[in-house]
Amino acid sequence: NSIEMPMVAREEEDLGGVLVTCWLPVLEGMADAARKSRYPSVRQHALSMLTDAIIDRHGRDVPKDELCGILDRICIPLAGSRMVDLLRSGTDPAEHHHHVEEIMIELELCISLIFKPFLHHLRTLLTMREEFVAIWMSMLGVMTELLGEEVVRPTHGGTEGDDYPGGHAMTRDKLLLTTKELGSEHLRNAIMVLVASGVLRGEGKTSSGDGGSFARGGGEDVSALTWNAIGRMKFCRQYVEEWKQSASAEGGEAGTSEG
Incomplete structure (x- = not known):
């Protein structure tokens, strides 16, 4: 056994090196x-393949830093x-009308690319x-770009094409x-998963145990950073x-079960 353990560790290290050398350029090609x-x-x-590749079983063997x-x-x-590019492209009514379905599909895939790999590899992160805090704050930054402004909701009671020829603006x-x-x-969903994992707590709540030390450690309160970021997302105000x-209820249940 004492001989096998170093061999297993070496094999895992070699596999990680191969994945970085061969697999990472493939991911970069998909992204390109x-x-x-x-x-x-x-x-x-490309977006779909990139997401699937990262949550594939081979992703477990990638070194943590990679x-x-x-x-x-x-x-x-x-x-x-x-x-950003897709939402900007939709500002031209004529162009948008012809490509709205394709734009919607690509937007959905982009949102999946942000959240699926993150949640899939959360335990490792x-x-x-x-590194986790940096990634999470980057995600919140991107979501602020998407959710920072409230969408203009139509107030007229007519049909889609009544006020807008062809219904393009609608x-x-x-x-x-x-x-x-x-x-x-x-x-x-990501917030609730992080609360259940002990990473986040409801605003004003004090966590206990390992999750609480994670949420408060390193001189940064991850929960406060999170709620402050979400507070800047006007679309999420409701x-x-x-x-x-x-989050407070979930955190309370987690704390009770730990006790």
């Missing part, structure tokens, strides 16, 4: 295609920049507090509303109190 291709179908496939780099240097910036408003709602749902109450 998602970023630069002129064709929506190519970008969509995993953090994949999320912080590839996934989050790519998704954020694509969402939580072993590296500083279609764009629906796209924005749907995207923001989807983003806020993913954000809420949800934030409910989220805080749910």
Whole structure:
């Protein structure tokens, strides 16, 4: 056994090295295609493949620092920049009308790229507090770009095309509303997972145990940083109190079960 253990460790180290050398360039190629291709179908496939590759079983063998780099240097910036470009492209009613479905699909894939790999590898990320906080704050920054402004909601009672020829403006408003709602749902889910993991607490709550030390450690209160960031997301104002109450209730149940 004393001989086998170093061999296993060496094999895992070798596998991690191979993945970094061979697998990482493949991920970067997918990201490049998602970023630069002129064709929506190519970008969509690249985003989907990139997300699936990172949550694939091989992702477990990637060294922790490389995993953090994949999320912080590839996934989050790519998704954020694509969402900005896509939402900006929708400002031209004629262009938007013809491509709204493709834009919506790509926006959904971008949101998935932000949250799915993060939650899939959360247990590993939580072993590296500083890196975790940096990644989480980057995610909140991107979501602030998406959710920072409230969507303009139509107030007239007519049909979609009554005030807007062809219904183009309404279609764009629906796209924005749907995207923001989807983003806020993913954000809420991530918050609840982090609360259940002991990383976040409801505002004004004091955590105990390992989760509390994580939330307060390193000179930064992760919970305060999180709620402050969400407070700047105007679209979430109608949800934030409910989220805080749910977080407080979830945190209280977790604390009771630990006791």
